[in-house]
Amino acid sequence: MAFKLNVNGHVSTVDAPADMPLLWVLRDMLDMRGTKYGCGIGQCGACTVHLAGQPVRACLTPVSAVKDQPITTVEGLSADGTHPVQLAWLEIDVPQCGYCQAGQMMSAAALLAKTPHPTDKDIDTAMTGNLCRCGTYTRIRAAVHKASEMAIAGTPKNVASVGGQ
């Protein structure tokens, strides 16, 4: 079946089975490999993307369910790596292996869009669906707070970038 997808502001048409998860459409059909496979059952969050601004697990989202909702992936978080979440992750040097971090950042960006001043409790709730096998949680917590500070203190562009996801 043909599906028209708006990914990071670009519209593409793919010919895919209706039940094919968005994760594999992105990775194997659209060549957008930043979104990762970790479990396939919504347990790890490595495949987190935004659907109309909401964080969803791309491994459990059939392509037919996307319809005209815009999709944002890690590649579209910012044009040039300057989303406050990306800047904070860089400054705190969060990753070890880095495999989960696209999903972590997508969850964090969605949290900050809704809750610009998250508490530790807010972070626990929003981020606990994202596993990090290397155990970088201490830094993830710090980086979410840092991104919050950066977004609030940042340029209008950055604020818009957070709010616009």
Place this chain on the structure above:
Amino acid sequence: MKRTENQMTLERRSFLKVSLLAGGTLMFGLAEREADAQGRGGPPQAPPVPGNYLRVAANGAVTIVAKNPEVGQGIKTMLPMLIAEELDVDWKNVKVEQADFNPAKYSAQSAGGSTATPTNWEPMRQVGAAARAMFVTAAAQTWGVPETQCTTASGRVISGAKSLGYGELTAKVATLPVPAFADLKLKDPATYKIIGHTQKQIDVPEILTGKPVFTIDVKLPGMQYAVFERCPVLGGKVASANLDEIKKMPGIKNAFVVDRPELTAISGRPGDLVSGVAILGETWWHAQKARQALKVVWNEGPNATGSSTAFKQRADELSKQPPMSTSRKDGDYDTAIKGAAKVVEAAYSYPFISHAPLEPQTATASFKDGKIEIWTDSQQPGQGRGSVAQTLGLQQDDVTLHMTRGGGGFGRRLTNDYMVEAAWIAKEAGVPVKLLWSREDDMEHDFYRPGGYQYLKAGVDSAGKVVAWRNHFVGYAEGTTPVTGTIGATEFPQKFVPNYELHVSTMPLGLRTGALRAPGSNAIAFVIHSFLDELAHEAGRDPVQFRMDLLNSEQPSAPAAAGGRGGGAFGGGFNAERVKGVLQLVAEKSNWGKTTLPKGTGMGVAFHFSHQGYFAEVVQASVDSAKKVKVQKVWVAADVGMQIINPGAAENIVQGGIIDGLGSAMSQKITIEKGRVEQTNFHQHAMLRLAQSPPEIQVHFLTSNNRPTGLGEPSLPPILPALANAIFAASGVRVRSLPLMDSGFSWA
């Protein structure tokens, strides 16, 4: 600095190669002399070619090659830091490049055992120092001044008002002899600008913007995506499969049985190809979806009877019988235990667990004209190349390995089974193939951390001193060979207890086992330090002081103890003074014994020596009436030698080891029924989540006058007993079996 035996060995068999490339780019490298390379046994190696650790372009651009596999341990950043420091260039101007697998250029290329730091600390700095010395010589000759009047800074040689960039000196350097390593003067650590200063991980900007830097992201023209269905019972073989039906399914390019009797007959050995069905699709999902319709009839073979319940029953039976072997017998245990004031007897156990790196096993292979090219995140690419060559009937030189970033390792990628599968499938399919395991494949076909049982009895005298200790370890063996993780004869507290016995019995196992982060130690530390805690409480002694007293009672007559896994290779085994140092430090930092905690909250302590690292850890945790556990804070004190090379990364990986260990302690177990692994995915083998992770993990490094050693592994082992001991302090419940959830505990 005092030269070590290791350093001198290196000097004997190494020399520095320099050559000039077109365009004035210099190549430096540490290469082995051919005679030495061939004289160390094993298969003949190709003659060494100029190494390629370092390139300095005519415009001054510096490229440093990272030689080891990067699986998140930070080695791609750390090894180049060592070269850059001694070369005396600015880190921000260094470009780091990942090496392919090429033992002729790079000698050892592996990621395991926390060995990269101690083995590379000197040679990598020497590569940089030799190059720097040659730039100094070149500049001094150019200017006609003595070398002693020349200094270097930021990639330039300076003498008074004169200055030349390294790039301007490349033509001259290429004509110079290479200095002997013994003549090199390495920097005074007080002058370090890169080592000891946090440098961010090299690939982070690419990771944060979703660039395809991981092994799973490799893509080749014309590539097909493969899944591989294996028998749920180890060693089982395909009898028949509905391949015709599968081949007709949408998006399916090919499907075939993989089998080769002479290889699958010994399946279970790392790198062996197992029997199964390969399905190739136009996307991975097409292939994975087709698996739902795949019907395979298996000949399951002799391993189809394995059962965790039966293992436990057998272990209990064996514990009551005379041990199969005695690993250690010091003093007179039987007499000493009779005379002890207090005696504690306890049975401990821990399960099989899975590595589960977040990036499932994957490799991409392309076979053409009798040669194969593979993209892999193997932690032991050398072994993998051998396995691929053997399995495909190729020469090793016909196997090219590109080393791509791995999404975690933890020891899973020490075995190359999935690389061999990808190679075989690509050759048979005749097209480039990316093999990707599903998470279910991963959890059901791992090389598991072996479970084990330890039956302990020990006695303390009226002064609280441990006088007798007996441990009957019951584990597993393949044939007569105990699996990895079997306790060693000199495991602590051997040498610190005068009357000591260690016995080992084993039972057969039809499951693949392997090294998982801090192998052996990751389970043994839980047993030894939980049991020591029992003894301390039984003796009415403070747990820290009790351990200090034990460390002060080293038996003079006994031979040196290794005291933990990975001991001995780089500067000696278990050193009680270094343990006491970290134990003292962690007690101070945690305010041990001086903090008044509310009811239901307690602190637990443990230490462990493994992979040359000395770690002592304290956990503060609360336990409520529903056995909900909250780890409030963790303190870590570590001694890994004289220099923390990349402090930020060091802290990160130590904290990661703590979080990893907490997760495995609470929730992880692999169980077997009818020879099949019962767990399939993360919901049944849970790792720690963010909300469950401690709000604070303090990491304190104690520097000592010892060679720097690795951090991938040794922070993990003590956290399990420190948690169990904190749970006891908080709740009065002593847990002797992992995971904790089997005793009713869960995270708050």
